[in-house]
Amino acid sequence: MLDASVVCRQMGCGPAKSAPGSAHFGAATGSFWLDDVECNGTESNLFPCRANSLGEHNCSPGEAASVICSDSIQVRLVAGSDSCSGRVEVHYNNSWGAVCDDNWDMLDASVVCRQMGCGPAKSAPGSAHFGAATGSFWLDEVECKGTESNLFPCRANSLGEHNCSAGKAASVICSDSIQVRLVAGNDSCSGRVEVHYNNTWGAVCDDNWDMLDASVVCRQMGCGPAKSAPGSAHFGAATGSFWLDDVECKGTESNLFPCRAKSLGEHNCSPGEAASVICSESIPLRLMDGVGSCSGRVELYYNHTWGAVCDDNWDLLDASVACRQMGCGSAKSAPQSARFGPATSSFWLDDVNCKGRESNLFQCQANSLGEHNCNPSEAASVICSGPIKMRLMDGTGPCSGRVEVYYNHTWGAVCADHWDMLDAKVACRQMGCGSAKSAPRGAHPGAGSGPFWLGGVECAGTEPNILECRRNRWGGNSCDAGEAASIVCTGHHLVEGSMRLCLSVVLLVLIVILLTTQLNTNHRSRRSTLEKSNPRCVEASGLFSSAADDLYEEVSL
Numbered sequence: 370m371l372d373a374s375v376v377c378r379q380m381g382c383g384p385a386k387s388a389p390g391s392a393h394f395g396a397a398t399g400s401f402w403l404d405d406v407e408c409n410g411t412e413s414n415l416f417p418c419r420a421n422s423l424g425e426h427n428c429s430p431g432e433a434a435s436v437i438c439s440d441s442i443q444v445r446l447v448a449g450s451d452s453c454s455g456r457v458e459v460h461y462n463n464s465w466g467a468v469c470d471d472n473w474d475m476l477d478a479s480v481v482c483r484q485m486g487c488g489p490a491k492s493a494p495g496s497a498h499f500g501a502a503t504g505s506f507w508l509d510e511v512e513c514k515g516t517e518s519n520l521f522p523c524r525a526n527s528l529g530e531h532n533c534s535a536g537k538a539a540s541v542i543c544s545d546s547i548q549v550r551l552v553a554g555n556d557s558c559s560g561r562v563e564v565h566y567n568n569t570w571g572a573v574c575d576d577n578w579d580m581l582d583a584s585v586v587c588r589q590m591g592c593g594p595a596k597s598a599p600g601s602a603h604f605g606a607a608t609g610s611f612w613l614d615d616v617e618c619k620g621t622e623s624n625l626f627p628c629r630a631k632s633l634g635e636h637n638c639s640p641g642e643a644a645s646v647i648c649s650e651s652i653p654l655r656l657m658d659g660v661g662s663c664s665g666r667v668e669l670y671y672n673h674t675w676g677a678v679c680d681d682n683w684d685l686l687d688a689s690v691a692c693r694q695m696g697c698g699s700a701k702s703a704p705q706s707a708r709f710g711p712a713t714s715s716f717w718l719d720d721v722n723c724k725g726r727e728s729n730l731f732q733c734q735a736n737s738l739g740e741h742n743c744n745p746s747e748a749a750s751v752i753c754s755g756p757i758k759m760r761l762m763d764g765t766g767p768c769s770g771r772v773e774v775y776y777n778h779t780w781g782a783v784c785a786d787h788w789d790m791l792d793a794k795v796a797c798r799q800m801g802c803g804s805a806k807s808a809p810r811g812a813h814p815g816a817g818s819g820p821f822w823l824g825g826v827e828c829a830g831t832e833p834n835i836l837e838c839r840r841n842r843w844g845g846n847s848c849d850a851g852e853a854a855s856i857v858c859t860g861h862h863l864v865e866g867s868m869r870l871c872l873s874v875v876l877l878v879l880i881v882i883l884l885t886t887q888l889n890t891n892h893r894s895r896r897s898t899l900e901k902s903n904p905r906c907v908e909a910s911g912l913f914s915s916a917a918d919d920l921y922e923e924v925s926l
Contacts, residue, residue, distance in 0.1 A: 371410035373436040378522050379414040382438035389435045396430035413524040442521045444484050448499040453487035453543040456499040459507045467502035469509035469533035470495030476515035478541040483627050484519040488544030501535040518629040549589050553604040558592035558648040561604040564612045572607035574614035574638035575600030581620035583646040589624040591729050593649025606640035623734045652731050654694050658709040663697035663753040666709040677712035679719035679743035680705035686725035688751040694729040696834045697753035704750040711745035768802035768860035771853050776822045784824030785810035788854040791830040799834045802858035809855040
């Protein structure tokens with residue numbers, strides 16, 4: 370099992386479950402390169418283990434060694450200030466346990482930040498920086514190279530072997546997720562891939578670039594599945610540095626950073642080796658058979674068909690993303706077991722695992738589209754709080770001011786990072802304020818005092834509300850009061866309101882004129898009758914006629 374443990378670690382899988390021999394998975398089809406392998410179980414790969422010289426063996430094809438590993442070890446960050454900082458804990462043997470800070474450094478923290486889908490590591494504090502360990506320690510003496518995709522391939526003591534006290538828990542503080550954009554493409558879902566790091570946009574090298582890598586980019590961009598993964602600067606040569614090289618994704622990651630790659634900025638690429646992607650369009654979402662437009666069975670449109678989402682692992686974080694994507698506020702519950710009726714066709718998503726900050730479901734980690742083991746009674750559903758509320762504060766009128774949205778019973782601002790006229794166009798439309806005149810940044814016209822609920826908003830300009838924009842970052846935004854987004858709109862709805870008021874007044878005047886005309890006509894007819902039947906009433910009738918004529922003339926004017 371010690372040898373098998375090293376192989377499982379090297380493969381990025383979880384602990385070894387068994388180490389079968391005797392060609393358990395079939396006889397060897399070629400030569401044998403290793404024989405008499407003896408590992409101590411802490412190595413990061415097989416080569417440091419004691420063994421015969423490479424190629425020296427006395428084995429037959431039926432003596433091939435095999436391993437059966439667990440899945441990758443899950444990692445979480447506890448008691449931090451946001452989802453990308455905290456005490457490091459790993460899940461093993463059905464419980465969460467801490468990581469000891471012995472030898473804990475920035476290389477180890479970098480791997481955790483990558484595994485969590487956060488940006489580069491900012492620091493690697495020890496000594497229970499985010500609180501003492503509350504259970505056992507599962508890892509000690511961790512030594513990563515910094516390029517691993519998760520903690521398990523790193524060199525370490527055997528799982529559970531440690532000499533640590535509760536006050537020696539390891540922690541990390543990561544940057545946010547690495548931002549990605551597509552440049553020079555035909556639309557918002559194609560182009561040269563660039564990532565933002567060290568305050569600069571840089572390209573991704575096409576070394577080993579393939580459809581699995583492109584799938585992750587398409588997911589991170591909120592686009593549909595990848596159609597192709599062109600290299601050789603298909604959308605133009607890189608114009609700056611390269612930040613990523615030798616990217617190797619499994620295809621299930623929610624963004625590029627958890628993928629195996631060289632250290633950020635380390636590359637051997639020329640401008641003509643820029644990687645690109647061509648993605649399908651964004652995947653639409655709908656809620657079916659619910660009460661109102663903001664509850665129901667979750668379905669998405671793919672391959673010309675609406676299909677359900679399986680409820681395996683479905684929780685409030687996943688429901689929050691679905692509610693946000695639908696413009697329906699926050700999630701109140703995440704019902705499972707076909708609460709709003711069984712799936713009526715196929716399942717497109719299974720094992721969805723959102724962090725809760727994604728702008729749409731496709732950005733969340735999940736099985737490949739269409740890959741599932743679900744029956745119709747396992748359809749996932751959501752019950753949302755209702756359509757998102759938005760207001761403008763401290764402006765010069767009802768159609769200008771600081772943009773605020775209502776969430777978690779509190780009004781909060783929108784961070785101005787990436788805020789531009791396309792975003793303002795959507796916000797003005799959402800407010801019923803016509804088109805955008807400007808998109809002020811930097812707390813114009815006021816700073817406000819509440820939290821920031823939205824950041825990183827990037828709209829195409831055609832969306833009905835800002836929550837449906839292809840990119841936004843919900844909650845936990847690290848903006849200060851001087852970075853609030855604002856809008857100044859044309860205010861068409863006020864003009865339209867004034868026009869409606871004017872039309873109403875004109876219509877009322879016309880009605881009065883018509884009634885007065887009819888009254889005058891009736892009066893003249895009655896006067897003629899009186900003159901013939903009773904001459905003595907002529908004088909009184911004349912006085913009435915004169916008054917009616919004066920009223921008619923005055924109203925007509």
